[in-house]
Amino acid sequence: MNTQTKLQFSSISSDIYFEITQFLHLESKLLDDRMFHDWLSLLSEDIDYRVPIRTTKYKKDGNEFSNTSYHFFEDYFSLKKRIERLDTKHAWAEDPPSRVRHFFSNITVKATEKTDEFEVFSNLMVCRNRGDSTNVNVLTGERVDIIRKTDNFYELVKRTIHLDLTTLPTDNLSMIL
Numbered sequence: 115m116n117t118q119t120k121l122q123f124s125s126i127s128s129d130i131y132f133e134i135t136q137f138l139h140l141e142s143k144l145l146d147d148r149m150f151h152d153w154l155s156l157l158s159e160d161i162d163y164r165v166p167i168r169t170t171k172y173k174k175d176g177n178e179f180s181n182t183s184y185h186f187f188e189d190y191f192s193l194k195k196r197i198e199r200l201d202t203k204h205a206w207a208e209d210p211p212s213r214v215r216h217f218f219s220n221i222t223v224k225a226t227e228k229t230d231e232f233e234v235f236s237n238l239m240v241c242r243n244r245g246d247s248t249n250v251n252v253l254t255g256e257r258v259d260i261i262r263k264t265d266n267f268y269e270l271v272k273r274t275i276h277l278d279l280t281t282l283p284t285d286n287l288s289m290i291l
Contacts, residue, residue: 126223126232134223134234134261137268142216145290150197153290158262162272163188165291168280179276185287186275196290207288213243214289218257226260231271234259238275240291242284251284253277253291 137156144153157163165185168178188196199205217239224233235258242251260272275291 125225130232130263131221131223133263134232134268135221137261138218138221138234138236141270142218145216146214148211150200150290154194154197156268156270157190157193158269158271159190161188161190161193161270163193164273165275165277168277170280185277185282186291193290205288207286210245212289215241216291217241228262230263232261232263234261238291240289242289251282253279253282253284255279 141153141156144150144156164187166179166181167183167185169180171178200208203209218236220235220237222235224235226233235256238253238255238257240253242253243249255275255277258274258276259270262269262271
């Protein structure tokens with residue numbers, strides 16, 4: 115690790131690191147407990163939430179992640195509508211609801227040019243089980259978040275999830291990653 119990288123990561127106070135980690139724990143708990151409306155309250159109204167499609171490429175062929183195709187490309191309005199739909203009888207993919215667990219690790223927090231915003235990297239694993247099946251869908255990847263400190267707590271401003279898989283082992287993506 116070069117000196118510049120060390121300085122960027124070491125400039126975050128332990129208090130801020132702890133608070134951001136607690137924010138991520140709260141977010142996971144809300145999603146796992148299907149408290150989606152409460153989860154929505156953790157999002158900035160200018161949220162940018164993306165999961166680009168990954169393709170297998172040789173190094174010489176460039177980036178594995180698409181800039182034009184996404185599993186999810188959401189804003190606050192579309193996420194709110196997805197959550198509201200779960201309250202209706204028309205969310206067939208989630209009736210009965212999936213059992214989902216979010217795990218994250220390897221959290222690093224980096225200061226940004228804005229004093230109230232932080233770039234947060236973490237590894238993600240989402241496990242999902244449906245009905246009486248013994249099959250568990252497991253999705254893993256890296257999250258790159260922008261988290262903003264507010265008067266009340268923190269809010270998620272941007273999330274990009276880079277999944278490890280090119281072919282997803284699930285019938286649908288009705289859960290929130």
